[in-house]
Amino acid sequence: MEKIAVIGAGSWGSALALVLSDNSHEVRLWTHNKSQAEEINHTHINSKYLPNAKLPNEIRAYHDLKQAVDGVSTVVLVVPTTAIREVCKQLGEVLNHKVTIIHGTKGIEPKTLKRVSEMIEEELPRKYYEEVVVLSGPSHAEEVSDRQPTTVTASSNSIAEAEKAQDLFINENFRVYTSPDMIGVELGGALKNIIALGSGISDGLGYGDNAKAALMTRGLAEIARLGTSMGANPLTFIGLAGVGDLIVTCTSVHSRNWKAGSLLGKGNSLDDVLNKMGMVVEGARTTKAAYQFSQEKKIEMPITNGIYRILFEEAKPKDVVDQLMTRMRRHEMEDLSNILNNKYSS
Ligand SMILES: NC(=O)C1=CN([C@@H]2O[C@H](COP(=O)(O)OP(=O)(O)OC[C@H]3O[C@@H](n4cnc5c(N)ncnc54)[C@H](OP(=O)(O)O)[C@@H]3O)[C@@H](O)[C@H]2O)C=CC1
Numbered sequence: 001m002e003k004i005a006v007i008g009a010g011s012w013g014s015a016l017a018l019v020l021s022d023n024s025h026e027v028r029l030w031t032h033n034k035s036q037a038e039e040i041n042h043t044h045i046n047s048k049y050l051p052n053a054k055l056p057n058e059i060r061a062y063h064d065l066k067q068a069v070d071g072v073s074t075v076v077l078v079v080p081t082t083a084i085r086e087v088c089k090q091l092g093e094v095l096n097h098k099v100t101i102i103h104g105t106k107g108i109e110p111k112t113l114k115r116v117s118e119m120i121e122e123e124l125p126r127k128y129y130e131e132v133v134v135l136s137g138p139s140h141a142e143e144v145s146d147r148q149p150t151t152v153t154a155s156s157n158s159i160a161e162a163e164k165a166q167d168l169f170i171n172e173n174f175r176v177y178t179s180p181d182m183i184g185v186e187l188g189g190a191l192k193n194i195i196a197l198g199s200g201i202s203d204g205l206g207y208g209d210n211a212k213a214a215l216m217t218r219g220l221a222e223i224a225r226l227g228t229s230m231g232a233n234p235l236t237f238i239g240l241a242g243v244g245d246l247i248v249t250c251t252s253v254h255s256r257n258w259k260a261g262s263l264l265g266k267g268n269s270l271d272d273v274l275n276k277m278g279m280v281v282e283g284a285r286t287t288k289a290a291y292q293f294s295q296e297k298k299i300e301m302p303i304t305n306g307i308y309r310i311l312f313e314e315a316k317p318k319d320v321v322d323q324l325m326t327r328m329r330r331h332e333m334e335d336l337s338n339i340l341n342n343k344y345s346s
């Protein structure tokens with residue numbers, strides 16, 4: 001059994017720590033919040049981020065990063081995208097040996113348009129790891145911590161590292177596949193959050209299942225268009241990290257992105273919504289990044305652009321829907337055949 005540090009004690013870090021502990025690994029859960037570490041050690045509950053789960057007694061919470069990573073074989077990074085660079089810099093200062101790095105963070109950085117693994121590579125000296133692994137797929141923390149059946153994908157440029165992550169996490173409730181398409185797996189997890197915001201907005205406006213199915217389907221076409229232009233394999237987007245995560249995030253009451261969207265659809269401003277949520281809503285910053293990319297590379301992303309205008313330009317959700325519905329008529333599959341014929345070369 002391995003010694004593993006999980007960095008970030010939000011909902012997802014706590015749920016992944018629980019899976020690893022169920023697999024009999026020695027799990028250290030690091031948080032930058034001292035009182036949260038004390039709460040977890042004394043009560044085995046993470047009352048702010050995962051209140052309904054009893055964490056296994058064996059999980060030990062740490063506030064000292066150096067102690068948390070001392071002698072571990074694996075570091076699982078699960079902080080929000082905004083914190084990745086800062087936390088990796090801190091890790092570089094306290095690590096003194098090579099580890100397997102796995103991340104579960106779903107976002108793209110605005111301005112640089114970097115994926116999470118690229119940010120890690122920029123901040124954490126390469127001598128401390130071989131290749132980053134990403135773990136992604138349809139997996140709400142609330143259900144994982146309730147040990148309900150869940151499937152995810154581990155991807156890395158090193159198949160050996162992806163298989164190591166698979167070995168560490170897989171159990172009868174948590175099935176882990178592997179994929180060599182790191183770009184597609186990271187982008188699928190990040191970009192579906194934009195469409196989940198849209199799905200919430202649609203529900204907040206009072207629209208029904210037809211509208212949601214349209215958003216998900218045409219949203220998936222946008223994800224694939226942007227993803228393949230960044231080098232992803234289009235087939236990844238019909239897998240767990242693509243349509244799988246899109247379905248769960250657009251349709252589940254657990255989704256923070258969906259919840260934030262539904263508040264926006266009811267007329268709240270983005271600032272009010274983010275204040276109310278109290279948990280990370282990754283889709284907002286990722287919308288900014290995807291909008292920027294679509295403008296720079298002239299990639300058609302009407303849903304993403306509409307959501308950008310609602311979030312950052314005070315466009316009225318109903319007006320955006322009207323504009324989407326009255327766009328110039330077109331053939332449904334033409335962009336799909338473009339993706340398959342022209343844009344993707346492996
Ligand atoms: N929740 C889920 O079901 C899933 C989430 N994810 C992804 O996992 C990532 C983390 O999300 P999640 O755990 O849900 O987020 P939460 O909002 O539940 O928790 C975020 C955690 O990160 C901490 N944090 C914030 N900033 C920093 C920082 N600068 N340094 C250290 N810690 C920091 C917060 O601490 P504090 O309280 O002090 O702010 C909090 O403990 C996101 O990218 C999300 O998309 C992926 C799959 C499922």
Ligand SMILES: O=C(CO)COP(=O)(O)O
Nearest residue numbers: 137138139140255256257
């Ligand atoms: O990524 C997730 C489930 O797979 C969690 O989505 P939210 O961040 O919207 O809650």
